[in-house]
Amino acid sequence: MTDALRTELADMVDSAEWTWLQPHANRDAVVVVDQALDLVDVGVAIATDNVTSVDHWIGEQLLRKPTLDQLIRWERTEGLRFQALIVPPYVLVQQSPEAT
Numbered sequence: 001m002t003d004a005l006r007t008e009l010a011d012m013v014d015s016a017e018w019t020w021l022q023p024h025a026n027r028d029a030v031v032v033v034d035q036a037l038d039l040v041d042v043g044v045a046i047a048t049d050n051v052t053s054v055d056h057w058i059g060e061q062l063l064r065k066p067t068l069d070q071l072i073r074w075e076r077t078e079g080l081r082f083q084a085l086i087v088p089p090y091v092l093v094q095q096s097p098e099a100t
Helices: 002-012 018-026 039-047 051-059 068-076
Strands: 014-017 030-033 081-087 090-095
Touching: 002 039, 002 081, 014 018, 018 030, 018 068, 018 081, 018 090, 039 051, 039 081, 039 090
Parallel strands: 030 090
Antiparallel strands: 014 081, 081 090
16 A cells, blocks of 8 residues: 555656645645655655654654744745645645755
């Protein structure tokens, strides 16, 4: 099942503008995934309730909610894009390195 899930989630990763993600941030559903992690690996861990991995990433601050400063900066940066993956109820995002 995990291989099929990984394939399905990998196919769902897409580029998204901040303006498209903003409604999800407004409902506190956006989760920032650090560049050190693979977006699909995180999606699989969340979808399969891998609490050990998710808790570890949260503890290392590799997985977190966006800060107020980030939200303000993202709001003000025109054309800002992210890699995004929807794993209900969350929207996982990775900011491109040049946009940090």
